[in-house]
Amino acid sequence: MQQHKLGADLTVSAIGLGCxxxxxxxxxxxxxESVAAIHTAIDAGITLFDTAMSYGQGHNERLLARALHDAGENIRVATKFGIVRTEAGVGLDAKPEHIPGFCDASLARLDRDVIDLYYxxxxxxxxxxxxxxxxxxELVRAGKVRHLGISEATPEQLAEAAAVHPIAAVQFEWSMLWREPERDIIPAARELGIGLVPYSPLGRGLLTATLDSETVATSDFRRNDPRFQGDNLTSNLDQVAALxxxxxxxxxxAGRLALAWLLAQGNDVVPIPGSRRAARITENAAAAAVELTPAELEDLAKLVPDHGWAGDRQSFAVPSKTRTTS
Incomplete structure (x- = not known):
């Protein structure tokens, strides 16, 4: 497995696992089955595992703790705070006075002494x-966190964050299906020396060329996404056929090609495709061994042009009015 660097000194596998x-x-x-899939990822050379306190309201972190219990010292865990899920709904909470508690709760669920990358x-x-x-x-200074990250930020917000403390990674949606970050956040991050962690690097599964107009409805994340609806989906499936x-x-x-394309964008890129299937995880990890030539990249740009994709992505804004108060 190739190794890529996030920020100044966080070295991880070129492909991570979104959990x-x-x-x-x-x-x-x-x-x-999930634990077995995570073990498959470790066997494939994946060392970066990405979770969040909001995933399953803590279930995901506890599951990862179980799966990584006997993992080696080279394993790196990234988790996130700020999205809160309560009986009242989903909201945001990044109040400074709540952050130590969020971190301590994640550390307990993860059964770890330190979080490698905290977003x-x-x-x-x-x-x-x-x-x-x-x-x-302050969590870094306390020894509870090694590196800091930020997810779905604007270039201006990224600069504000980096002015306070070094930021190792910025996480955002980026794939052949969604190229908008290339306009602003990627240049801004690189100017600041911040690593790039694309989530949904396989276009929510579309770029694996295993979905059709029937199967996209099996997931809320696809069914409610404009790129998977009507004429947009028809156009995008034509692009996938060319891929x-x-x-x-x-x-x-097709999936390996899509991931190899992302990896070809630089050694500061660490995609985190997610899958519950061990075979798919092995397939994704193998993309790190694919080195596309300049001619192959040129063919890809011609046959699957960035302007050929249709539809805006689903909005992932979270209303801030639903908040924790303690």
Whole structure:
């Protein structure tokens, strides 16, 4: 497995594992199967595991603790705070006075002494980013967190965060299906020396070329996404067919080609595809061994052009009015 660097000194596998699907978003789960899938990821050389306190309301962190109980010292765990799920609904809370408690609760669920990479999951519009990151920096000084990250930030917010404390990684949606980050957040992050962690790097499964107009409805994350609806879906499936045909000529799967394309964008890129299937995890990890030539990348740009994708992505804004108060 190739190694990529996030920020100044966080070295991890070039492909990570997004763990959300083990607890929510894509249908029923089985914890024993999930643990086995995580073990498959370790065997494939994956060292970065991405979770959040909000995934399954803590279930995901506890599951990861079980799966990583006997894992080696090279394993790195990233978790996130800021999205809160209560009986009243889903909201945001990045108040500085609440952050130590969020961290301690995650450490307990993860059964770890330190979090390798601690993200602000979403910006809380009621709290200046600098104040939130200032509280996160205190966790680093206390030895509870090694590196800081931020998710779904604007370039301006990223700069505000980095002015308070070094930021190792910014997480955002990026794939062949969604190229918008290339306009602003990626250049801004690179100017600040911040690593890039794309989530949904396989376009919520579309880029694996295993979905069709029938199967997209099996997940809320797809069913409610404009890119998976009507004429947009028809156009996007045409793009996927071209991707699949080129991948076949290269003797690899469409998913491996899509991930290899992301990895070709730089050694500061660490995609975190998620899957509950051990075979898919192995397939995704193998993308790190695919080195696309300049000619192959040029063919890909011509046959699957960035302007050929249709539809805006689903909004993942969370209302801030639903908050914790203690």
């Amino acid at each position: 959300m699907g083990f607890s929510q978003g894509y249908g029923a789960t089985d914890d024993d 602000l999951h979403r910006i809380d519009p009621e709290v200046p980013v600098a104040e939130t990151v200032g509280a996160m920096a 699949r045909d080129l991948a076949a000529r290269l003797n690899i799967s």
